[in-house]
Amino acid sequence: MKELFRDTVAGQLLRLVTRDRILPYPEEIDPSICQKYINAEKSENMARVGSTNLPPPPPKEEEEKTEEQSPSSESRHPSTNSSTTNVSDTNNHGTNTASNTKVDPEKGRDAHIVDWYGPTDPDNPQNWxxxxxxxxxxxxxxxxxxxxxxxxxxxxxxxxxxxxxxxxxxxxxxxxxxxxxxxxxxxxxxxxxxxxxxxxxxxxxxxxxxxxxxxxxxxxxxxxxxxxxxxxxxxxxxxxxxxxxxxxxxxxxxxxxxxxxxxxxxxxxxxxxxxxxxxxxxxxxxxxxxxxxxxxxxxxxxxxxxxxxxxxxxxSSANILYRRTQRLRKLTGNDKLICEPELEGQDMTGREIAQMVLVRPFTLCFTEPMVSLLNLYIALIYGLLYIWFESFPIVFTEIYHFSLGLEGTAFVGILVGVFAVLPPFIYYQRKYIEPKFNDKGELQPEWRLPPSFVGAFAIPLCLFWFAWTSRPDIHWIVPIIGTAWFSIGAFLLFNSVLNYLSDAYPKYAASVLAGNDFFRSSFGAGFPLFATAMYEKLGVGWASSTLGFISIAFIPIPFILFKYGAKLRHRSKYAMKEF
CATH class of the missing domain: 1.20.1250.20 (MFS general substrate transporter like domains)
Structure with missing residues (x-):
């Protein structure tokens, strides 16, 4: 409980007011453990090539040519375990003390990389x-x-x-x-x-x-x-x-x-x-x-x-590592301590930041076929939801004579549909999808899409059911039961699409999901404006059926992407191409 409260906004404000005397972190209680937060391997890579990750090896022909041009290359110093490193030593004649490696004067940078101390670091949100x-x-x-x-x-x-x-x-x-x-x-x-x-x-x-x-x-x-x-x-x-x-x-x-x-x-x-x-x-x-x-x-x-x-x-792991780095700098006086998220931010110009915030979401929306198709589909479902909601007062107040308060109970069928589809969806994920992940924890993104095959048909089923059972001679519970199919379809489609986009564009997930939210909200904002006129002129039956026919036109999208998504990803400069 103490650790949970310490990392909340209230906990951080309390630490700020008391100058870190309340809710201390382990390294503030025992500064000797600061050493274990320094990643020696990444610090060594920074000293050698100026990056935490080594570049991929050159083709064999280029490697042989390089060896001929410079037959004698300077041997690098062996790495040492970070636990024996004195992180407060900030100057040692061109040697990175975190890894005991000579800093390359042209490519390298003398930096001590703050990281998770291992795969079980409890501060890492994935280890909670x-x-x-x-x-x-x-x-x-x-x-x-x-x-x-x-x-x-x-x-x-x-x-x-x-x-x-x-x-x-x-x-x-x-x-x-x-x-x-x-x-x-x-x-x-x-x-x-x-x-x-x-x-x-x-x-x-x-x-x-x-x-x-x-x-x-x-x-x-x-x-x-x-x-x-x-x-x-x-x-x-x-x-x-x-x-x-x-x-x-x-x-x-x-x-x-x-x-x-x-x-x-x-x-x-x-x-x-x-x-x-x-x-x-x-x-x-x-x-x-x-x-x-x-x-x-x-x-x-x-x-x-x-x-x-x-x-x-x-x-946010980036923010957690950033705050850890700040604490270590304060404790050790070592200004060479830095984490990878900070490094990435230092390399970005103001123009690149503006592009990331203002341009990239729209670029991905309109230049990536997979993103465009799925955003359009999800936006349509979202728009249909809001325009369809406008029919509920007509059906349950004018046809079934519900009061304004009881009219809201007609929406409960949608909630029941979500809880009905959740157990089989989880079973399917555990039984069929989890085993498809490789040793690196990666999955071919297209395997996220099969649940959407069911969801694509559930939407028109709901709309046609609702359209032709909303009549005085049919009990009000029948159209309410039909509404459950919409939440089943929307749940399966949303989960499939959002997970697919996150897996297909892991480096740009935030921009892709922000663009998706903008797309669907734009449709959700515009559709209700003509809902009342549509239902008054066409009637409940044909107005809801029209929405059903529109949803049918989009059914092929997840099937097409399941078959051709890999080819489209390999042609993209943004998407993951490993699979």
Missing amino acids: GVVKKVWVTFEICLLTFSVYIGSAIYTAGILDVSETFGVSRVAATLGLTLFVLGYGVGPMLWSPLSEIPQIGRGPIYIGTLALFVILQVPTALATNFGMLLAFRFITGFVGSPSLATGGASIGDMYTPAKRTYGMAVWGVGAVCGPVLGPLVGGFAVEARGWTWTIWELMWLSGFTLVLITLFMPET
């Missing part, structure tokens, strides 16, 4: 215990739920907003769409910032969620419609980190073979938001009006803010 990983995963799910519910909880009050501000229902729907658009744009900024070692994920989560909580007050107290819309967009924007970076935090803790389980649980948290939002918001609007939904959102997100501030440790 099961209980700690489960707890942090739960917190990320709660954080995601607390923001995601902000979109759907508003829908229950759309008619009340329309009456209060004297605007049409379509205009009142902008309060939903702008919020969704905000959390689609936000990750393009917040996700890259959370990758910076000096910042990490915790401050981004805490800082943006604090703004999210505070800004609910002017949202609920909005005196005109324009003010309401402005704050709905801003709150969506500042609340967005959990929706894109949450997946990155899951990836921080789990190996690729186990990551899919964490992503699956996180996906359940994401689904609970849109599903429970109308249920919670419906009764609130009935009792107190639309503003009560905003106050509920503030209370929920405020509770989450307190919880994660006190009990969610930093998950």
Whole structure:
């Protein structure tokens, strides 16, 4: 418990205020163990070639030619174990004291690389215990739920907003769409910032969620419609980190073979938001009006803010290593101590950072066929979800005569579908996918896609079922049962696609996932604006069927990528090519 609290934002602030006297790290208690954090092999590589990793050996012909040109090469000094190295010795006549290796005057750099002290280093998030990983995963799910519910909880009050501000229902729907658009744009900024070692994920989560909580007050107290819309967009924007970076935090803790389980649980948290939002918001609007939904959102997100501030440790390995390096510099006075994340940051220019934040997500979206197709498919599913949600008031209020509060219970079928598909999905992953990982912990990305084959057919099945069973002569439980197929399909598609993109683009995962979030949120923001007119003119049957036909057109995408994905990856300059 002490170690967990020490690495939270609250714990780090407490250390800062007390000048590190409270919650000390092991090396601050016993400075002699500082030696074990220095990686002698990587320090040696830095001394020889200026990089922590040696370049691949040259072709045999070039190697023979080099030997002919310089037959006598200077032998390097043997490495020594880091445990016998004096890390406070910062000057030894051109010799890297961390590895006892002569520094190459042209290529090398005298640096002492701070790293994990071994494969079992407990500070490495992937080495955390099961209980700690489960707890942090739960917190990320709660954080995601607390923001995601902000979109759907508003829908229950759309008619009340329309009456209060004297605007049409379509205009009142902008309060939903702008919020969704905000959390689609936000990750393009917040996700890259959370990758910076000096910042990490915790401050981004805490800082943006604090703004999210505070800004609910002017949202609920909005005196005109324009003010309401402005704050709905801003709150969506500042609340967005959990929706894109949450997946990155899951990836921080789990190996690729186990990551899919964490992503699956996180996906359940994401689904609970849109599903429970109308249920919670419906009764609130009935009792107190639309503003009560905003106050509920503030209370929920405020509770989450307190919880994660006190009990969610930093998950970014880059930030953990950076802070370790800072502590070792302070303890030893050795300014040559540096970690690999810092090295990468030093080599980046301002232009490269701007390109990473502003350009790369869009470049990958529009120049990589695999990313474009899957982003389009997921965006479509997301858009269909939000436009389909607009039919629920028509079906369950006008056809089945549910009250506004009871209307929210119609969404429970979607939640049941998620819990129904979770056990077989986990069984499939353990039985068939985990054995396909090689000794390096790598998997051919295309093997992430088979669950999406089922999901692709589940979406149109749901929409056609819902379309033609939503009639007065058919009991209301029948269309509700049909809604479960949408969450089954969306769950399988989202997990397959997000894991596939992470595996296919491991070096650019943050940019790829941020672009995916932007794509799907753009569709989710735009589609509800024409939902009401579509259902009024076509009727529930043909409007939902139209959505079903659109989803059928996209079914071939995962099958095509499963067959040709490897060829496309080998042609890409960004994707992994080993498989």
